[in-house]
Amino acid sequence: MSQAESDTKDILYDKDHPFAAKITENRILNKEGSAKDTRHFVVDITGSNLTYNCGDSLGIYPTNHPEYVEEVLRVLGFSGNETINIPKIEKALTIREAFLHKLSLAGPSKKFLQALVEKVTNKHEIAEARNFLEPGARKELMAYLGERELIDFLVETPSAKWQPQELVNLMKRLVPRLYSIASSPSRYPLEIHLTVAVVRYNSNNRDRFGVCTTYLSERVKLNAPIVPVFVASSHFGLPEEQDKDVIMVGPGTGIAPFRSFLQEREENEAKGRNWLFFGDQHIATDYLYSEEFKSWKQNGFLQNLSLAFSRDQEEKVYVQNRMLECGKELWEWLKGGAYFYVCGDAKRMAVDVDQALNQIAREHGDLSEQEARIYVKGLKKEKRYQRDIY
Numbered sequence: 317m318s319q320a321e322s323d324t325k326d327i328l329y330d331k332d333h334p335f336a337a338k339i340t341e342n343r344i345l346n347k348e349g350s351a352k353d354t355r356h357f358v359v360d361i362t363g364s365n366l367t368y369n370c371g372d373s374l375g376i377y378p379t380n381h382p383e384y385v386e387e388v389l390r391v392l393g394f395s396g397n398e399t400i401n402i403p404k405i406e407k408a409l410t411i412r413e414a415f416l417h418k419l420s421l422a423g424p425s426k427k428f429l430q431a432l433v434e435k436v437t438n439k440h441e442i443a444e445a446r447n448f449l450e451p452g453a454r455k456e457l458m459a460y461l462g463e464r465e466l467i468d469f470l471v472e473t474p475s476a477k478w479q480p481q482e483l484v485n486l487m488k489r490l491v492p493r494l495y496s497i498a499s500s501p502s503r504y505p506l507e508i509h510l511t512v513a514v515v516r517y518n519s520n521n522r523d524r525f526g527v528c529t530t531y532l533s534e535r536v537k538l539n540a541p542i543v544p545v546f547v548a549s550s551h552f553g554l555p556e557e558q559d560k561d562v563i564m565v566g567p568g569t570g571i572a573p574f575r576s577f578l579q580e581r582e583e584n585e586a587k588g589r590n591w592l593f594f595g596d597q598h599i600a601t602d603y604l605y606s607e608e609f610k611s612w613k614q615n616g617f618l619q620n621l622s623l624a625f626s627r628d629q630e631e632k633v634y635v636q637n638r639m640l641e642c643g644k645e646l647w648e649w650l651k652g653g654a655y656f657y658v659c660g661d662a663k664r665m666a667v668d669v670d671q672a673l674n675q676i677a678r679e680h681g682d683l684s685e686q687e688a689r690i691y692v693k694g695l696k697k698e699k700r701y702q703r704d705i706y
């Protein structure tokens with residue numbers, strides 16, 4: 317082995333020392349006519365010595381959109397070449413570099429807003445913001461900030477003149493985004509697959525674009541070793557015993573770790589049974605990885621595949637409705653020692669699935685409300701109820 321080869325072999329890539337990976341595949345999983353844009357990415361980690369387990373996530377450091385950075389610089393009247401310092405980064409950077417790679421141009425903080433209202437010399441500018449900074453207006457302040465990004469405030473306050481360093485001191489850092497790994501380490505040791513919903517929406521009359529999801533889907537050149545990544549390990553993962561049954565609930569992008577779990581169980585010829593709950597808007601356009609799941613169902617590797625396409629009928633149908641419909645069987649699996657996993661939306665889906673689980677314990681285990689809660693708590697303690705939610 318040459319000296320150069322042995323040097324690269326020893327490098328340990330982590331959150332503070334990310335590996336410059338290649339994206340080798342960027343494929344839309346939805347069919348034409350879908351309201352969603354969910355992508356399958358393949359990240360090549362050859363040469364990194366990175367390893368991963370089922371249930372881990374991939375961390376990615378994104379770059380802000382260059383056109384957006386130029387717009388912010390223009391509104392501020394900066395050339396972009398002004399040098400600034402950022403705490404914990406030793407060398408001085410140009411403000412353009414900082415806006416591209418180090419600072420968040422998204423929703424600014426309360427501290428920024430306080431400084432801004434002091435700075436405007438025309439008191440008619442963002443006059444309403446003063447009310448939101450009053451004590452007791454926290455909810456209103458959060459809603460007001462939530463609809464705006466830095467650019468909104470800069471455009472609305474031409475009378476405020478900023479020094480580059482002064483502004484930088486009030487800005488939040490651009491942080492890495494995490495994505496649940498959708499491939500199995502046994503099958504793909506040198507690749508990491510991701511299932512990513514591209515974030516695009518409109519607020520305060522401006523089109524907004526998720527930083528990392530549009531970086532990956534629109535700006536990263538395929539096969540260029542430029543995407544800074546690291547593996548974030550997790551407590552979310554398969555049971556060590558191969559004969560345990562697993563129940564997986566993963567609507568939308570929540571499917572990602574379960575594709576990994578199923579590939580891994582197939583590689584290991586695990587004897588335990590597999591049950592997947594998946595849902596999204598429409599079966600015709602949003603049945604992600606349909607060929608793979610249909611084939612697993614056909615060959616019997618997936619004992620149960622419970623689907624909930626929410627918008628294919630008048631009344632919404634969600635994964636928790638399917639759980640309740642099959643409550644008796646689900647309870648039998650749990651009583652037999654099955655592991656129960658949930659991945660995806662934290663705010664609503666995971667709460668509702670948790671309630672459905674409690675309801676099943678009450679109805680099919682003949683438990684009181686309190687006994688059901690204790691039972692579910694016990695599952696968590698035994699690590700038989702695990703969640704990867706965001």
Ligand SMILES: Cc1cc2nc3c(=O)[nH]c(=O)nc-3n(C[C@H](O)[C@H](O)[C@H](O)COP(=O)(O)OP(=O)(O)OC[C@H]3O[C@@H](n4cnc5c(N)ncnc54)[C@H](O)[C@@H]3O)c2cc1C
Binds near residue numbers: 494
């Ligand atoms: C452990 C973990 C695993 C994850 N796994 C996955 C995964 O497998 N797949 C996946 O796609 N994501 C996953 N995520 C979420 C992911 O990390 C990012 O948060 C997501 O992709 C958005 O990143 P972004 O930079 O594109 O958007 P950002 O620029 O960070 O913008 C997102 C923000 O925009 C705002 N926003 C978004 N939509 C709207 C709307 N409709 N109306 C108003 N405001 C809105 C919200 O404030 C939101 O927080 C995971 C998160 C965690 C913590």
Ligand SMILES: NC(=O)c1ccc[n+]([C@@H]2O[C@H](COP(=O)([O-])OP(=O)(O)OC[C@H]3O[C@@H](n4cnc5c(N)ncnc54)[C@H](OP(=O)(O)O)[C@@H]3O)[C@@H](O)[C@H]2O)c1
Binds near residue numbers: 568634669
């Ligand atoms: N900002 C928001 O309001 C919001 C909402 C959802 C997701 N997200 C985020 O958007 C990203 C992408 O989402 P995704 O593509 O993974 O899928 P998703 O938007 O979470 O949707 C997947 C499926 O879950 C359904 N769903 C909605 N509410 C549910 C609930 N309470 N219980 C069970 N299922 C429910 C959806 O139905 P319907 O859409 O037909 O209701 C859809 O069929 C994720 O990061 C997620 O956290 C944001």
